[in-house]
Amino acid sequence: MNVTIFLLALFDGVSYAALVFIVALGLTLIFGVMRILNVAHGSLYAIGAYATVSLTGFALSMGAAPILAFPLMLISAVLVGLLIGGPIEVLLLRRIYNKPEVLQLLVTFAVFMILEDVQRLVWGTQPYFQSAVLQSLGNITVLGVTYTVYQLILLPLVAVALLLGLRFFLRHTLNGKLILATTEDREAAQSIGIDADRVFLLTFIVGAILAGLGGALASPTTSILPGMGADMIVLSFAVVATAGLGQIEGAALTALMIGLGRSFAIYFWPEIAVLVPYLIMVLVLLVRPEGLFGSPAARKI
Amino acid sequence: MLQLKSLDASIGIIPILRGVDISLQAAETVALIGRNGAGKTTVLRTIMGFTKVTRGEILFEGAPVTALHPPKRPALGIGYAPEDRRLFSAFTVEENILLPAQAAGLDKGETRRRLERAYHILPELKAMTDRPGGAVSGGQGKMVALARALMLGTKLIMLDEPFQGLAPALAQRYAEALRTLRDTDRSVTLIITESNPALLRGFADRTLVIERGEVAAGTLDAERTPA
Numbered sequence: 001m002n003v004t005i006f007l008l009a010l011f012d013g014v015s016y017a018a019l020v021f022i023v024a025l026g027l028t029l030i031f032g033v034m035r036i037l038n039v040a041h042g043s044l045y046a047i048g049a050y051a052t053v054s055l056t057g058f059a060l061s062m063g064a065a066p067i068l069a070f071p072l073m074l075i076s077a078v079l080v081g082l083l084i085g086g087p088i089e090v091l092l093l094r095r096i097y098n099k100p101e102v103l104q105l106l107v108t109f110a111v112f113m114i115l116e117d118v119q120r121l122v123w124g125t126q127p128y129f130q131s132a133v134l135q136s137l138g139n140i141t142v143l144g145v146t147y148t149v150y151q152l153i154l155l156p157l158v159a160v161a162l163l164l165g166l167r168f169f170l171r172h173t174l175n176g177k178l179i180l181a182t183t184e185d186r187e188a189a190q191s192i193g194i195d196a197d198r199v200f201l202l203t204f205i206v207g208a209i210l211a212g213l214g215g216a217l218a219s220p221t222t223s224i225l226p227g228m229g230a231d232m233i234v235l236s237f238a239v240v241a242t243a244g245l246g247q248i249e250g251a252a253l254t255a256l257m258i259g260l261g262r263s264f265a266i267y268f269w270p271e272i273a274v275l276v277p278y279l280i281m282v283l284v285l286l287v288r289p290e291g292l293f294g295s296p297a298a299r300k301i
Numbered sequence: 302m303l304q305l306k307s308l309d310a311s312i313g314i315i316p317i318l319r320g321v322d323i324s325l326q327a328a329e330t331v332a333l334i335g336r337n338g339a340g341k342t343t344v345l346r347t348i349m350g351f352t353k354v355t356r357g358e359i360l361f362e363g364a365p366v367t368a369l370h371p372p373k374r375p376a377l378g379i380g381y382a383p384e385d386r387r388l389f390s391a392f393t394v395e396e397n398i399l400l401p402a403q404a405a406g407l408d409k410g411e412t413r414r415r416l417e418r419a420y421h422i423l424p425e426l427k428a429m430t431d432r433p434g435g436a437v438s439g440g441q442g443k444m445v446a447l448a449r450a451l452m453l454g455t456k457l458i459m460l461d462e463p464f465q466g467l468a469p470a471l472a473q474r475y476a477e478a479l480r481t482l483r484d485t486d487r488s489v490t491l492i493i494t495e496s497n498p499a500l501l502r503g504f505a506d507r508t509l510v511i512e513r514g515e516v517a518a519g520t521l522d523a524e525r526t527p528a
Contacts, residue, residue, distance in 0.1 A: 174403055180391045181400060188387035191349050192401035193375035193453060 007145040009267045010260070015151035017259025018159035019218050024236040024243075024251045025162060026210030032246030033183045033203040036093060037101075039108040041211045042233025043115035044080050048215025049224045050123050051076035053130040056219075060132055069133035073216035077209050084115070085208025089201050097200075112233070120226055127225040134220040151221060158217065162210070163252050179203055238281040244294020254284075254292060302327040302490055303348070303457060308357035310347045317343045317352065319514045325457075330483065330491040332505035333516075334498045340514040341494035342384060345459045349381055350374055362456075376405050380454020384461040384494075386442040390435025394426060394445050397434045401452040412452075419448040422481045425474070440471035447478065458482075460493045464500050472500070479504065 027041045055072045088111055096104050137149040170176035182189040182199040190196050214232070222228070239258055243250030258277045265273040272279070284292055303325040310318040317340050325331055335341045346352050348359060350371030358367045361377055375381070380401075388397050398419060402412040420427050423444050429437060437445060443463055450458055463479075464472050482489070495501050498508065510517050 181389045190372045191381045193404045195372040
């Protein structure tokens with residue numbers, strides 16, 4: 001195997017896995033706590049990307065330095081979480097927690113369809129591309145392979161930081177503890193004074209911010225165009241299902257598996273590249289229907 | 302201090318309680334006796350706000366709480382230990398006990414003071430503070446659940462079948478802990494459900510009997526005397 005191609009596939013896979021993981025993290029957090037599979041998560045990802053491109057484009061046209069894109073990414077993600085995620089939870093999901101899963105799935109799918117058209121309405125159908133920030137961090141050369149620092153170092157670092165940060169948040173902060181308690185037993189949590197409604201809202205907003213952040217971070221590396229949300233929800237669902245729904249650490253590993261599997265397929269067997277994530281998912285679920293790290297009953301997150 | 306006035310309550314669409322009238326005085330200990338399925342747990346869950354009240358009202362210290370958001374009720378001074386313990390397995394024993402105080406936003410000093418009170422009443426818990434909540438035995442779990450209820454239960458403590466499934470030695474200990482609670486805190490109101498009236502004899506000031514969702518006062522007195 002040619003070392004250069006091997007390295008390229010490796011780097012592609014790692015940087016892609018980092019992005020997918022960030023999105024999957026929000027999806028699996030929401031599922032773990034609220035038992036809702038949020039199909040609209042893909043739209044939040046896409047809108048995070050669109051918002052970043054618009055904000056960055058505006059800032060650059062005002063003469064701002066490209067490095068300013070980083071705070072704008074964060075702002076976009078938080079806006080997506082608060083302005084879109086918040087209302088989705090309060091106005092829709094809150095009414096259906098005790099309803100059958102099929103209905104919950106249909107409702108979040110409906111939100112996804114609505115938001116897809118909202119994107120076309122606001123941003124049109126032509127692709128956007130805004131990669132100034134990608135170049136601002138420069139390149140790095142490893143064994144003769146040149147790659148952007150943004151994709152090879154920053155994205156994986158952010159992904160790992162978010163994983164550790166979320167773990168810390170859940171285990172060591174009061175809000176995290178309230179989330180864990182509500183996840184385990186909603187009524188018992190309420191009977192010691194935990195406001196489960198507030199906990200669910202907080203969880204959904206955090207999850208939505210992660211989706212938006214995934215989109216914001218992806219925006220310099222890809223064309224922003226209709227349909228990107230659909231691609232991402234399917235892929236991040238594959239990651240989450242392979243790991244076991246609600247498994248935060250597991251999702252990191254399966255994101256890496258699926259990211260690397262996909263990128264190596266692109267270089268060595270391109271015909272099946274799009275299939276690889278789902279092949280991995282199917283193979284894992286055939287052997288372990290509860291996912292690699294899921295246990296049939298036990299803990300949820 | 303707590304009044305349920307001609308209360309009807311249902312779970313989902315199934316009516317459980319019918320015309321329940323209960324009035325608790327401050328500082329009294331009341332036994333709520335009834336067979337399995339009679340509605341004991343539903344009375345407590347209704348006071349906590351987990352059922353649908355279709356008629357009547359609940360007054361706590363004179364103020365209506367019938368429609369009060371359930372998670373706001375513990376902060377009124379109500380501690381509740383559900384029948385099946387329901388500890389949080391992700392946390393240690395001490396974290397389980399502390400959580401209500403943290404959720405209520407009590408300051409460090411007050412939390413400490415209440416934790417000391419709980420440990421004073423249940424000193425055996427001090428030996429297992431770091432054990433995971435999911436790894437204690439059923440009986441120990443009941444003690445932890447009592448300690449957890451003590452953290453916010455400054456006015457009213459509701460214990461749902463606390464003796465259910467306890468080994469005799471542990472049941473003795475539990476009853477002892479309740480006596481210590483009574484001795485250290487004369488103002489708190491206690492309501493304890495039980496299917497076996499003999500267990501609370503001599504401890505409760507008053508016995509209420511619940512039968513098919515309806516409450517009658519002290520009608521078990523006749524059964525009380527022999528055994």
